[in-house]
Amino acid sequence: MKKAVFEDFDGYREVAAAVEMSRKLGVNYSPDTDLADPYIRRLHPDRMRLRVSDVFDETSSTKTLRLVAEAPPLPPFQAGQYIALSVEVDGVRTSRPYSIASPPNQLGFYDITVRRVADGVVSNYLLDCVEPGDVLESSGPAGTFYYNPIFHKKTMVCIAGGSGITPFMSMIREVLECGLDRTIHLFYGNKSFEDIIFHETLQWLSERFERFHYYPVIEEPPDGYEGSRGLITGRLVKETIGDLEEKTYYLCGPRGMYDFCVPELEGLGVPKGRLRREAYGTPADIEKDPGWPGEVKGTDTFVVTVRGRGEFSARAGEPLLVALEKGGLAVPAVCRSGECSMCRVRLLSGKVFQPAGVLLRKSDRQFGYIHSCAAYPLENLEIAL
Amino acid sequence: MADYDVVVVGAGNAGMTASAAMAKKGLKVLLLERHNIPGGCGTSFCRGRFEFEVALHQLSGMGSPEHPGPLRMMLQELGVIDDLEFVEIPELFRAVMPGTIDVRLETxxxxxxxxxxxxxxxxxxxxxxxxxxxxxxxxxxxxxxxxxxxxxxxxxxxxxxxxxxxxxxxxxxxxxxxxxxxxxxxxxxxxxxxxxxxxxxxxxxxxxxxxxxxKAYHVKGGSQAMSNAIVNKFLSYGGEARFHCGVRKIEVANGEVKGVVTEHGERISAKCVLSNASPVATYLQLIGPDHVPEQVHVEMRGRSLSMSGFTLYIGLDCEPGELGIRDSTSFIMSNTEIGEKVYDQMRKLHVEDDLLVLSCYNIADPDFSPKGTTELNLVTLKFGEPWLRLPPTEYFREKYRSAENMMRNLERVYPGIRDRVEELEVGTPLTHMRYLGHPAGAIYGFAQHMKDSLFFQPGGGSPIQGLHLAGGWSGDPGFQPTLEAGKAAANSILKELGA
Missing domain, CATH: 1.20.1160 (Paired amphipathic helix 2 (pah2 repeat))
Structure with a gap:
């Protein structure tokens, strides 16, 4: 064989000797210890099987499901994160994200708290059909709604609406149980006094811990109610907490609450970086979205052709993802709020409506990709998974 | 008859360019990617108003349209150049050690x-x-x-x-x-x-x-734009891509590749398999040690893993100039070590006085993030191994502890920067491990000691007939080398199949 040019370079022999030596004395890679997946599964499992160990009644419309790992341990998470539970309801496999309400300082179980909602397919299924002993499939913990010590302020102003209390329960419990150097002000809005989830616990914690302040706000309070009433306004926040600086504001609740509270807080001069918002699903009625094209009705039905998988029917008023799930296609989805991009599909032809706030990559937009959980068909579509 | 001429495992830089080049020449190619998006290192993620570039700092080998470099020529040949916009980075780098030195080098x-x-x-x-x-x-x-x-x-x-x-x-x-x-x-x-x-x-x-x-270049829309453009061309050349579709097994019989089995259990036959995964995962996980010829074990034994990265993805609510950020690339030094102490420090879990590289994408491309904002990527090199030893319950605490030290070092150069942070995400060696699938999150593949670099790299061939490898593990790491490695792998497969 012809000698390679580099074999005449100065120092070649020493390098060649080092190659030989390292082959004799180097690393024996092992499938047991040198692959990435086993380590990653401990922290970020794609799928988990969770067994319901207990069900607790919270309010007349709310229950807490306590979930333990079929194959322990549960992975760690950051207070405020959620899991996406995957269930089959009436023959349709679908998933929904639920914030973990228990604190991350114990990993024996995760609690999720579920409220009954009109048309809440999965929530109502969890409330009515799930019993202790049942096994649910879940994603690993996900989401970006948590305290980030690098740039968040040590005083947290939490604004919750209805079942949006759940991520805050995890945060509050962690801060108080671990004695963390943080202060929490919780404004918790509900329609009626009976709707408040965890009221007694919150009341008790606020009496016991100086770092935690609890302000329930009731929209339609009973006669003689002495607490705050109405909506959570900027004025109420300012009057209650005084100085607005050196605080980070966290919001979790239904879309209507964001529509109202975000401008209120921005009006107080809270910059974007100190205003954190949890993804909270897509709007219940997309036709009411300001960008919705008037000529299409939510009940209009279109044909979606999925390349290589057949034709499916889809309603304009329903996210494309839901139509695909009803058609029996398994499209991975986690946040179902247009943010995480797990349900990204390619739009080959046709038009969809994508509400503001969908976190689409610039080049995904350029090359026709959409997040199917936050895309509504406006015509017949052709897509590729 | 095989289902496909070639199955490509992984849509990283090399996997994508190889797929596009082979599909363009008429081969029936299936590209499998276990994540929801293509790109591997060449991806982005969204937080609030920002789309964060994951890994690209400075793209080499582009040259100008008038004097094209090898990478530009290759992207031209693949037909993707018109779908992308490249901007020249006007300077080489700033090197700064607060209170000691501050130099700015141009191209x-x-x-x-x-x-x-x-x-x-x-x-x-x-x-x-x-x-x-x-x-x-x-x-x-x-x-x-x-x-x-x-x-x-x-x-x-x-x-x-x-x-x-x-x-x-x-x-x-x-x-x-x-x-x-x-x-x-x-x-x-x-x-x-x-x-x-x-x-x-x-x-x-x-x-x-x-x-x-x-010169060095940036691509508008970040490396994700390049990844999307390459896959888009691949599809238009008749290629087929599946996302959320990892490969569980590469099937080998009698020293020959037969095809792959996907994570969903589907068996797909192919004349050739190109693995864009690490050789460690390709041979030990996908093929299985028993089917691997001894010479492969011997060759791998000589190699060690490179370091991983620890990265802060930072979005600011002000223009770069407001904080005095004027450079696309800044090296932030805390000492003048260039020897064994650097190595020792990289082997420690924590970021302390490690060398930091700060990329500001808005200098060359003011539209990179929304008007009135700045996007930064602050990275240092760390071995992944100490992170593997960490109990999972300690993970978040240690992650923020190192991130805090990096932020402090950054503040020494740009005082007041922390108050302008609107979004900030932290990527640890485990994050890189999670998304790349690389052992110990080794971002540069095998370490580039003298005995492993230049003429002593593993290359993309294999004693297993029909198996090819391409990526930062087989040759030089980095965007230009891996993008080019895919094209080279395509050429050898085309030759092998007589196409």
Whole structure:
């Protein structure tokens, strides 16, 4: 064989000797210890099987499901994160994200708290059909709604609406149980006094811990109610907490609450970086979205052709993802709020409506990709998974 | 008859360019990617108003449309160049050690020499000689190995013959005396992941030559735009891509590749399989140690894993100028170490006084993030191994502890920066491990010791018939090399299949 040019370079022999030596004395890679997946599964499992160990009644419309790992341990998470539970309801496999309400300082179980909602397919299924002993499939913990010590302020102003209390329960419990150097002000809005989830616990914690302040706000309070009433306004926040600086504001609740509270807080001069918002699903009625094209009705039905998988029917008023799930296609989805991009599909032809706030990559937009959980068909579509 | 001519495992840089090149030539190609998006390192993620670039700092090998470099020519050939917009980065880098030195080098050899001479007046002569040598070396290297001069000899290429196997440290020591100068000149080592006392001088010489002659570029929309554009072309050439579709097994019988089994249990036959995964995962996980010829085990045994990265993805609510950020690339130094101490520090869990690389994407491309904002990527190199030993319950605490130290070091250069943070995400070695699937999150594949670099890389071939590998593990790491490696792998598969 012809000698390679580099074999005449100065120092070649020493390098060649080092190659030989390292082959004799180097690393024996092992499938047991040198692959990435086993380590990653401990922290970020794609799928988990969770067994319901207990069900607790919270309010007349709310229950807490306590979930333990079929194959322990549960992975760690950051207070405020959620899991996406995957269930089959009436023959349709679908998933929904639920914030973990228990604190991350114990990993024996995760609690999720579920409220009954009109048309809440999965929530109502969890409330009515799930019993202790049942096994649910879940994603690993996900989401970006948590305290980030690098740039968040040590005083947290939490604004919750209805079942949006759940991520805050995890945060509050962690801060108080671990004695963390943080202060929490919780404004918790509900329609009626009976709707408040965890009221007694919150009341008790606020009496016991100086770092935690609890302000329930009731929209339609009973006669003689002495607490705050109405909506959570900027004025109420300012009057209650005084100085607005050196605080980070966290919001979790239904879309209507964001529509109202975000401008209120921005009006107080809270910059974007100190205003954190949890993804909270897509709007219940997309036709009411300001960008919705008037000529299409939510009940209009279109044909979606999925390349290589057949034709499916889809309603304009329903996210494309839901139509695909009803058609029996398994499209991975986690946040179902247009943010995480797990349900990204390619739009080959046709038009969809994508509400503001969908976190689409610039080049995904350029090359026709959409997040199917936050895309509504406006015509017949052709897509590729 | 096989289902496909080629199944490509992984839509990283090399997997994508290989797929596009083969589909363009008419091969039936299936590209499988276990994540929801293509790109591997070449991806982005969204937080609030920001789309964060994951890994691309400076793209080499582009050259201008008038004087195209090898990468631009390749992207042209694949047909993707018109779908992308590239912007030239006007400077090489800023190197800053607060209170000690602050130099700004442009993509102009004379300016580089003059600027360094201004800061190190006592070493004027050495500085000039060093850069002359680096350029001569790079030119000779290109003549012999890129243009393949058949009559290469010591007389014709004396610099190449003398310096090819010298370390940076040896060359720096022979030209400079000030340790600070040595550290500044060799600060590019971070791009290869090997400290100067072990890094081949060839890499440093080629980096300076390449960035000065062909300039460094950014791609609008980030590396994700490039990944999307390449996959888009691949699909338009008739290729088929599946996302959320990892490969569980590469099937081998009688020393020949038969196809793959997906994570969903589907068996797909193919004449060839191109793995864009690491050789460690390809051989030990996908093929299984029993089917792997002894020579592969022996070859792998000689290699060690490179380091991983620890990254802060930062979105600011102000323009870069407001904080005095004027450079696309800044190296933030805390000391002048270029030897074993650097290595020791990289082997520790925590980021302390490690060398930091700060990329600001809005300097070359003001539209990179929304008006009135700035997007930064602050990265340092860390071995993944200490992170593997960490109990999972300690993970978040340690992650923020290191991130905090990095933020403090950044504040020393840009006071007040923390108050302007609107979004901030932290990527640890485990994050890189999670998304790349690389053992210990090794972002540069196998470590580039002298004995592993240049002519001693594993290459993309395999004793298993029909199996090919391409990516940062088989050749040089980095965007340009891996994108080009895919094209090279495509060429050898096309040849093998007689297409």
């Amino acid at each position: 102009d050899k004379a300016q580089v020499i003059a600027e360094l001479q201004r800061h190190f007046p006592g070493e004027k002569e050495g500085i000039e000689k060093f850069f002359d040598l680096a350029f001569q070396f790079a030119t000779q290297m290109l003549s012999v190995f890129y243009f393949k001069d058949p009559d290469a000899s010591r007389d014709k290429y004396p610099i190449l013959y003398e310096y090819a196997f010298k370390t940076c440290r040896e060359v720096l020591d022979s030209f400079f005396s000030d340790p600070l100068l040595k550290a500044v000149v060799s600060v590019y080592w971070g791009y290869i992941g090997m400290p100067p006392d072990r890094l081949s001088f060839a890499y440093l010489a080629i980096l300076y030559f390449s960035f000065i002659e062909f």
